[in-house]
Amino acid sequence: MSLLEELQRKANEESKYPNDQEFLERKAIDVVCEMIKTKELLEEGDTRNAAGKAFQAWKDLLSCLICLNLDELLKRAKDERERKWIREKAVLVPTSRMARLAQALEEMGIRNVSPWTNTAIKLHSYQYNGPDPDGIYFAPRDEEEAREDIKLLLEAAKEYLERYVLPNIKGKSLEMIREGIKLLGM
Numbered sequence: 001m002s003l004l005e006e007l008q009r010k011a012n013e014e015s016k017y018p019n020d021q022e023f024l025e026r027k028a029i030d031v032v033c034e035m036i037k038t039k040e041l042l043e044e045g046d047t048r049n050a051a052g053k054a055f056q057a058w059k060d061l062l063s064c065l066i067c068l069n070l071d072e073l074l075k076r077a078k079d080e081r082e083r084k085w086i087r088e089k090a091v092l093v094p095t096s097r098m099a100r101l102a103q104a105l106e107e108m109g110i111r112n113v114s115p116w117t118n119t120a121i122k123l124h125s126y127q128y129n130g131p132d133p134d135g136i137y138f139a140p141r142d143e144e145e146a147r148e149d150i151k152l153l154l155e156a157a158k159e160y161l162e163r164y165v166l167p168n169i170k171g172k173s174l175e176m177i178r179e180g181i182k183l184l185g186m
Contacts, residue, residue: 003179007033023091024067025173028165030060032180035154039184042150047143052127054150054157058120061157062093064165065105065113072108095124110164116156119149158186 007029034057041050066073073090077083090101102117125139126132126146132139140146158181166174 003176003183004033004036007036007176007180021168024064024165025169027060027063027067028161028169028177029173029180031057031064031157031161031165032177032184034060035157036180036183038150038154042147047146047150048127048130050150051123051146054153055120055124055127057157058116058153059093059095059098061160061165062098062101062105062113062117063091065110065160066091066093066101068164068168069105069108069110073104076104076107095121110160112156113160116153116160119153119156123149123153154184155186158184 034053038050038053038057041047041053070086070091073086074083077086090097093101098117098121099114102114106112106114122138122140123146125137126149129137129139131142131146133141135141140149161177161181166177169177
């Protein structure tokens with residue numbers, strides 16, 4: 001079984017609760033799997049699908065960051081309705097709420113997560129709509145700009161993963177994630 005297959009198998013095991021250690025480990029593995037797939041697609045010249053995988057890697061990274069900061073997010077919630085939403089949905093990172101969740105993380109001290117989230121959202125738009133040479137919608141102007149955004153987002157994802165997430169992971173999962181990062185050659 002290849003490392004990527006082993007990472008995917010581990011990531012697909014069912015989690016009990018969205019704020020438990022197993023969930024964090026699986027999401028961190030998801031980040032690396034999506035990063036590896038992104039790199040492969042870029043090498044094949046499939047920029048639009050690579051953009052989608054880079055977006056998913058960032059979304060999974062946000063899920064890890066939210067999981068690690070769930071208690072603080074709950075404390076900062078303005079009412080019980082918001083606390084309920086955070087408990088039930090925030091770690092799943094709905095695309096429509098990504099920017100606001102990133103802002104909340106930034107307010108808690110995770111620097112520059114909002115601009116990178118905006119880059120991920122631009123790539124998501126690029127995946128579905130293609131290039132935006134006239135700047136009409138929120139996406140890279142051309143394939144070259146998209147490729148550069150993808151590479152930069154992958155570097156940022158690796159940095160955030162190593163800085164904020166990996167210190168909270170131990171054992172076999174940590175070894176697998178580190179091996180996956182080595183495959184990226186970053």
